[in-house]
Amino acid sequence: MNFLLELGEGLRIALEAIRANKLRSILTTLGIIIGVVTVTLMGTAIDGLNRAFMQSIAKLGVDTLYISRTGWFVETYEDWTRLRTRPQITLRDVMQLEKEVHTVLAVAPIVRSMAGVKYRERSSQNVSIVGSTDQMVLTGGLGIETGGRFFTAEESDGGRPVCVIGSDVATNLFPRLNPVGKQVKINLRPYEVVGVLESQGMFMGAFSLDNQVIIPVRQFLTHFWHDPDFEIQVKVGDVARLEEAKDELRGAMRKVRRLEPGDADDFAINQQEQIAERLRVVSATIAAVGLFITGLSLFVGGIGIMNIMFVSVTERTREIGLRKALGAKRRTILVQFLIEAAAICVVGGLLALAIAWPVTLVLKHFMPAQLSLPLVGIALLVSALTGLISGFLPAWRAARMNPVDALRNE
Amino acid sequence: MSLICLTNIARRYVMGAETIHALRDVSVSIERGEYVAIMGPSGSGKSTLMNLLGCLDTPTEGTYELNGENVSDMDDNQLADIRNREIGFVFQTFNLLPRANALRNVELPLIYSGMRLDERRERAREALQQVGLGDRVTHKPNELSGGQRQRVAIARALVTRPSIILADEPTGNLDSRTGEEIMQLFARLSEAGNTILLVTHEESIAAHARRVVRLLDGRVAADEAKGGDRSPEA
Ligand SMILES: Nc1ncnc2c1ncn2[C@@H]1O[C@H](COP(=O)(O)OP(=O)(O)OP(=O)(O)O)[C@@H](O)[C@H]1O
Ligand SMILES: [Mg+2]
Numbered sequence: 001m002n003f004l005l006e007l008g009e010g011l012r013i014a015l016e017a018i019r020a021n022k023l024r025s026i027l028t029t030l031g032i033i034i035g036v037v038t039v040t041l042m043g044t045a046i047d048g049l050n051r052a053f054m055q056s057i058a059k060l061g062v063d064t065l066y067i068s069r070t071g072w073f074v075e076t077y078e079d080w081t082r083l084r085t086r087p088q089i090t091l092r093d094v095m096q097l098e099k100e101v102h103t104v105l106a107v108a109p110i111v112r113s114m115a116g117v118k119y120r121e122r123s124s125q126n127v128s129i130v131g132s133t134d135q136m137v138l139t140g141g142l143g144i145e146t147g148g149r150f151f152t153a154e155e156s157d158g159g160r161p162v163c164v165i166g167s168d169v170a171t172n173l174f175p176r177l178n179p180v181g182k183q184v185k186i187n188l189r190p191y192e193v194v195g196v197l198e199s200q201g202m203f204m205g206a207f208s209l210d211n212q213v214i215i216p217v218r219q220f221l222t223h224f225w226h227d228p229d230f231e232i233q234v235k236v237g238d239v240a241r242l243e244e245a246k247d248e249l250r251g252a253m254r255k256v257r258r259l260e261p262g263d264a265d266d267f268a269i270n271q272q273e274q275i276a277e278r279l280r281v282v283s284a285t286i287a288a289v290g291l292f293i294t295g296l297s298l299f300v301g302g303i304g305i306m307n308i309m310f311v312s313v314t315e316r317t318r319e320i321g322l323r324k325a326l327g328a329k330r331r332t333i334l335v336q337f338l339i340e341a342a343a344i345c346v347v348g349g350l351l352a353l354a355i356a357w358p359v360t361l362v363l364k365h366f367m368p369a370q371l372s373l374p375l376v377g378i379a380l381l382v383s384a385l386t387g388l389i390s391g392f393l394p395a396w397r398a399a400r401m402n403p404v405d406a407l408r409n410e
Numbered sequence: 411m412s413l414i415c416l417t418n419i420a421r422r423y424v425m426g427a428e429t430i431h432a433l434r435d436v437s438v439s440i441e442r443g444e445y446v447a448i449m450g451p452s453g454s455g456k457s458t459l460m461n462l463l464g465c466l467d468t469p470t471e472g473t474y475e476l477n478g479e480n481v482s483d484m485d486d487n488q489l490a491d492i493r494n495r496e497i498g499f500v501f502q503t504f505n506l507l508p509r510a511n512a513l514r515n516v517e518l519p520l521i522y523s524g525m526r527l528d529e530r531r532e533r534a535r536e537a538l539q540q541v542g543l544g545d546r547v548t549h550k551p552n553e554l555s556g557g558q559r560q561r562v563a564i565a566r567a568l569v570t571r572p573s574i575i576l577a578d579e580p581t582g583n584l585d586s587r588t589g590e591e592i593m594q595l596f597a598r599l600s601e602a603g604n605t606i607l608l609v610t611h612e613e614s615i616a617a618h619a620r621r622v623v624r625l626l627d628g629r630v631a632a633d634e635a636k637g638g639d640r641s642p643e644a
Binding site: 002005009016017020318319321322323324325326327328329330331332403404407 | 461464466467486487490491493494495499501505507509510518519521522523524566
């Protein structure tokens with residue numbers, strides 16, 4: 001008998017059987033549904049996280065280093081309190097460092113605060129105010145909308161009241177006008193807008209990089225915060241030289257901070273790789289937990305399928321006898337019941353996708369999540385495989401039935 | 411050469427310490443085109459003999475040649491093939507698939523022989539017409555009367571154009587009038603050249619056949635031809 005014909009017939013019988021026992025079939029697939037929903041959401045979440053990371057990391061810049069008093073990831077409260085006693089990084093430190101290092105592309109001090117920004121009657125609250133130098137356009141890899149510019153070295157050194165605004169701030173305050181040349185008020189002090197930043201989007205899905213205003217660091221120190229703790233942004237300019245640059249920066253920083261040879265560093269050099277590391281750990285944890293839940297529910301689901309298939313085989317003993325009497329071979333019967341088990345599971349898989357789909361739509365608000373086609377394929381494959389594995393024993397029993405006994409069965 | 415040639419067939423069932431001799435030393439041959447009734451009291455081995463003839467079971471002893479092929483020691487898959495090609499079964503309880511309509515039920519054996527869909531449909535329709543159910547093609551078993559169900563089953567037996575039709579008490583679940591109709595159908599099929607073997611314990615049913623093989627306690631007790639136009643081998 002033609003194998004394709006056999007498959008087609010098997011599928012047909014399976015669908016008829018499932019239709020005849022709708023409720024039973026669906027209840028049976030509950031474990032499969034939970035398993036597949038988990039595997040899909042997990043896949044989507046990991047995918048989404050990685051994608052969010054990729055987008056954000058691009059903004060950090062592969063060849064950008066961030067020097068600050070503490071590392072980005074402080075593990076314990078004890079560490080944190082200890083690190084708090086390190087001296088702050090001052091603007092003088094930054095200036096000296098800039099003189100000490102020669103092989104990097106640019107060095108910029110970064111300080112942040114929050115403030116309201118106003119233009120006439122319109123205002124933007126909780127805008128991130130960044131104090132920096134003209135170098136930040138290089139270190140931050142910032143793009144400026146045409147018609148504007150970043151502030152110059154003279155404006156920066158002279159602490160001129162100028163600013164570059166993020167695209168969100170621009171659309172908020174100037175829905176129709178061109179902001180360049182206008183005067184906005186930050187904390188009631190006037191600043192002239194010299195440029196608008198190109199939109200950068202969200203960082204790690206958490207806060208907008210477009211809701212910021214950059215002003216010369218001297219303005220910041222005079223009017224916002226007298227002795228802040230600086231972060232230093234360094235653009236190396238060449239990924240291949242990243243490690244070399246780190247060494248140079250470390251030596252220079254130690255000199256700037258006047259550390260004795262035996263002293264430990266009182267600063268940290270951060271880079272995107274640290275976030276990548278973190279993310280890998282988070283992804284792996286999600287994957288491990290997800291795989292565990294998936295495995296467990298697929299196992300439980302598989303047992304359920306096996307059970308219901310045994311019931312199905314027993315119920316249809318006479319039918320099996322009849323089919324054998326009419327010429328069905330062992331393989332034919334085996335395939336028929338395997339297909340039935342797989343079909344029940346695939347129905348479960350489809351139900352699971354129908355559940356997972358709207359959930360990913362919700363997830364989309366937090367991360368660039370997407371129910372990808374390969375993931376759908378994997379989900380259905382996993383379901384079918386569960387069916388085939390757990391259906392094998394019952395199908396084998398059916399295939400080996402003696403037709404005389406099967407036909408006599410009441 | 412006979413269509414069916416049973417030589418010294420024995421079939422024993424071992425039940426623990428006890429051995430049941432369902433058939434002992436049965437030798438029967440049946441020619442193409444014969445219409446044979448197998449009779450005997452309950453437990454005499456009629457169904458056992460039918461199962462052997464239908465290749466659903468294999469003998470403990472003896473040889474069975476069907477169409478010149480020795481089927482006594484074929485394996486499962488070969489027997490399935492033989493059943494599909496050579497044998498049409500009609501059961502007492504009809505044994506139709508409840509969820510499939512008449513056409514689907516009738517085409518089932520053709521699916522197992524790997525026939526193409528359109529050809530299959532054509533043949534199934536033809537068979538249903540032959541049993542007078544040309545207008546009940548899309549009916550499901552529960553939409554048919556007992557007699558009609560048995561006709562569908564007979565159509566299913568005919569559809570592969572088998573060498574022999576085996577019917578174990580085909581009227582056992584029908585009232586006498588419907589049973590008589592079914593017997594008339596068998597008579598017509600026999601006249602059309604089909605080889606038919608049926609098991610019954612009613613003389614009135616056996617009267618339709620032209621030869622009666624009587625079993626008693628697993629042995630052939632009598633083998634009598636009627637009408638004298640055919641001679642049985644004793
Ligand atoms: N699978 C089996 N295991 C054990 N004994 C069996 C089996 N099948 C049949 N027998 C025995 O073989 C003998 C013949 O049985 P069989 O079914 O052939 O009788 P029968 O002539 O068809 O009877 P009935 O008219 O009641 O259908 C009986 O004694 C029965 O108990
Ligand atoms: Mg019987």
